[in-house]
Amino acid sequence: MRTLLKLNQPDGFDCPGCAWPEPDHTHTAEFCENGAKAVAEEATLRRVGPEFFAEHPIADLAERSGYWLGQQGRLTTPMLLDQGATHYTPISWDAALDLVASELKALETPDAAAFYTSGRTSNEAAFTFQLFARQFGTNNLPDCSNMCHESSGSALTETLGVGKGSVHLKDLYQADLIIVAGQNPGTNHPRMLSALERAKRAGARVVSVNPLPEAGLERFKNPQNARGLVGSGTKLTDLFLQIRLGGDLALFRALNLLLLEAEDKEPGTVLDHAFIEEHCHGFAGFAEEARDTDWDAVLAATGLPLEQIQELAGMVLESKKVIVCWAMGLTQHKHSVPTIREVVNFLLLRGNVGRPGAGVCPVRGHSNVQGDRTMGIFERPSTAFLDALAAEFRFEPPRHHGLDVVDTIRAMRDGRVSVFFAMGGNFVAASPDTRVTEDAMRNCRLTVHVSTKLNRSHVVTGARALILPTLGRTDLDRRAGGPQEVTVEDSMGMVHASRARSGRPPRPAVGDRDRLRPGPAHPGPGQPGAVGGLQRRLRQHPGPDRPGDPRLPGLQRQDQAARRLRPAARPAGQPGLPHHHRQGQLHRQRAHRAGGPGRPAAAPDTALARPVQHHDLRPGRPLPGHQGRPPGGAAAPGGRRRARPGRGRLHRPGERVGGRRGAARAALPGGALPDHARLRRRLLPGDQCAGAAGQHRGHQQHPDLQVGGDPLRAGLRGRAVEA
């Protein structure tokens, strides 16, 4: 309990559960059920040492679920699975790092290695890790951002200039209207419900847009107060729009049309013309195109009755300050980038960006996924970032782009990447296709995981595999200079320290300590330490030098740079992210689901299955209310593939599956959204329109997505194109 009471406190440690920010004045117990689970799994007293691995051969572990593996406890000892071996065996730190160094040095090219980063990695570890990879000579830095908010980053960078949200927690309390689209905060960021409750008390209205209703968004019983414990709680959602999958683009387009029509009726009262004039461009073209919106197509794409869309538009017109929050429900579609652009356009029309109580709020899941990207964990770094890196650390970083998650999997599968090094995470279970990813992992020569606990990625390995135990947020990292701390960045761009004041780091059993103790090349536990130790071993190891090696000034410079990364205390009264008006532009695109290579276009009456992401449904956790398996019962390994429904469970369009509250079922789409060539990116600024349709800055669109009649290349995974 003492550990939990330090969670999310100003002098405590940051919750590894999610990236929702902490309020200025925290409760005594500033955590949610999910956070407590995440901390309990990390601060567990259970230990997984060499004796555990001696008892369980790799074949046995591979049959276990991710939940069972994670529940065994914290890793204490570096472990090696040698080629052809049946068991992991202990290995000293020096020998482990030497093995990694020798494998890296033996590669024909640095691009034959990939360095994956989990969103729990601290800023310091992430910065050191990307620096190591680039000094080694590659930008192969896939990370979990590739699988979640990549589309948010692409769309927001293009429209607002920065790939992050524009609001602070206080803005939620000042908003008149909060639209929560494609997000289940009650299950994935439960502390957001407290913020929504406070916003409701301050007078805000909440609209939730989701294919499924969520209990937490309906009514929240806040355990922090008596009303939540013994009363009926707080009703959060004022209007629930049960939208069809992927219909958000059409919804926000329709809202924009309704705003324009309202402006026509009462000129000068709806749109913020001064804001548009000063900060946006392309308005005339945008308005012209918006007025061409086909309502039949909108209703078909959204599955919503016209009355509900009009009701939402009415709420928008009554609200001076509007915030739109979203998560994976918007970001994991092939047309996610256009959708989020449309959200930005919706806010820009009434000047709802750059002032208190209004703005964009992409809600991140992993606790430091945004910070890792800030630190340079990105396979497509900007030239400015690389220039700065080169100037500061006196080496020439690789300029060609690296591999994201999907391309890394492909490269491993095809033999182009043979060393996979993961700084935390559970790559096998996190990536979208478990079977393909597992096959790719098995094709590697060496897989390395810096981890706190066992997971599926440790038991689906390359020819050789290493597990390097590390510290977690809850572990006190005591060094000669005193207790250490790390920094993390929350979902709203606030960077703060995470200090573990207690917690016993896992250590090898007493008999193993002499044999396995960290050697001179390893400065001690912790993710930055592992990278530092590896860097030293790499430099000492015989073999061809990589481009950055000869001029590498050593870790001291890295350490100095990492210290400078620490944020200075903010002056009182200043918000974390500026509320200055930012340059933005209005643009819109239309998208429809179209066929691609080997994939026919979806029939108009096709029912769509929806993957549900829930903390309790993640591969490492059991279903709620699970019962213990009776002795002798077979256990199936975890994986993304397990949650898919059988064909017999799918319902035909028009068949009533679940209760739709307050709305009649709208007709399913009768065809694709209309397509107009003139919609194609005509509203983008000149520097982004210069190339062909597929060469706009920052990303490629999925080839299945048709925009304006031309197959653009953009979307979820965003990949830069050489201009």
Added chain:
Amino acid sequence: MARQAPATDPAQDSPEVSAPKHAAAGIPALLHTTRIATAQMGTSARCAPC
């Protein structure tokens, strides 16, 4: 003391299905949190000195 790690996998092939809930958190969340925390972290204050 923390409870021992589970010896077997949970039976995930037979989840309980019930009527949808219309409110979240409250006392059940507190009880569940306490159960999970004590099962893995224990109840004693076994912390390294600061």
